[in-house]
Amino acid sequence: MYCPLQDPSPLPGVMAERAPPPLKAAFLEDDVATDVAIVGGGFTGLSTALRLAERGARAVVLESREVGMGGSGRAYGQIVPYAKHDHNHIIHHYGSESGQRIVDAVAGGPDYVFSLVQRLGISCDATQNGLIFAAHCRSGAAGLEGRARYWQSKGAPVELLDEAATERLVGSRYYPFSILDRRGGTLNPLAFVRGLAAAVQRAGVPIHERTHVTGIQRTEAHWRLRTAKGTVTAKSVLIATGAYSDALHPALQRSIIPMRAHQLISPPLSDNVRRTVLPGGHSLTDTRRLFSGVRVLPDGRFHLSADGPAFAPNGESFHKKGYRRVHQLFPQIEEFAWESGWTGWVDMATDAYPHVHELAPGLWSIIGLSGRGIVFATLLGREMAERFTENRNYQPFMPVTPVPHVRIRPFAAPLVSALMTLYRAIDRIELATYVRPGRSTAA
């Protein structure tokens, strides 16, 4: 079974330019004892470690490569107040009480992330100026309107934007309708994850990089983690390895489908053009099944997050497709060749919901964040620390579920690729039949 841990692709240089330097933490050489051993140095593991330290518990973070090398250092950077599914789906899926707790917790997620950034003094271009969601078809518009009305009824700062307002905020006549959710925003994920790691170290939690955990065994009252040189003995363990999960826990590895997500970066836009493209500095996504986002980075480069090959690196045809999308959306952008790009792996759960599992007494995992990981990982990491420290004043919002067995995992590549081709075709038809004045042909 292919494991993304074997993917050698480097971290995004454009994000690294504006991020703290790599941690360069020492690998584990000794045998140590602690309260909680955390496997994985991404948002999930680090958020757990930080809260554990704040609650007075001891913890150790073990990272196979370097902090942020997983999805966390490669993300696009949207801080979204929603799960993949809308509030109705969540309430139907989890039941009204439990579902509502999830909806409300995620809605407050961006405030938590941005306040954490501020409290820890992390410099990561964090901007809570709102996210634009645009409609690519009639049902997409109806869905967005329903979402906005729901949140407006709860007093949330979500606005409906008609064609003129959308054109002003996007800088394009492509979409006739959108909503602006002022709770969301963006940040530089690599800077955030490195800043979080530095804060974890400052709080007294050791982080060991280049420390691959090869085995976890139950001893009488503890768990023992094996690495190449040292061991960790702990009362509890969190496996926070996301899409990069390997055979350390085979059932966990089989419970998700790792899928590649692709990012492209243009050269800096000229000042004139930059002023017309997303002039309020917002990030934009639309209701297409397979379209992720566009934004202008603080240095004036255009950042596209788009669907490409789900299991292979991208190539020339993906670059051309990405360029066509940008040009159709923003015809004012001068011709350019993509300056750089990167890919990372997303841990897709088949129900697209994050999962919290107790794999055995004291052995836990958070996985399946399904591309909405910055908020979920940060919240669920904190929540896991509350569980580990038995905080009775805290009520977890995410139920603990059994580990699903994804039977299609061995055939995931052809099945998912076929599904994506179908989704792209439906998206294209919906775009082409959503007729309105001034719109160019479907991207």
Ligand SMILES: Cc1cc2nc3c(=O)[nH]c(=O)nc-3n(C[C@H](O)[C@H](O)[C@H](O)COP(=O)(O)OP(=O)(O)OC[C@H]3O[C@@H](n4cnc5c(N)ncnc54)[C@H](O)[C@@H]3O)c2cc1C
């Ligand atoms: C290209 C891309 C764009 C994305 N965009 C967004 C976005 O805009 N907004 C959003 O909310 N989410 C986004 N996501 C999703 C988000 O980045 C992830 O959900 C989140 O970073 C997952 O964090 P994590 O800590 O659970 O896992 P990861 O960050 O993947 O960390 C897991 C770590 O575990 C380590 N590891 C694995 N096995 C072992 C082992 N045996 N021993 C030791 N260490 C091990 C790995 O090296 C890795 O560093 C995106 C993801 C990608 C890939």
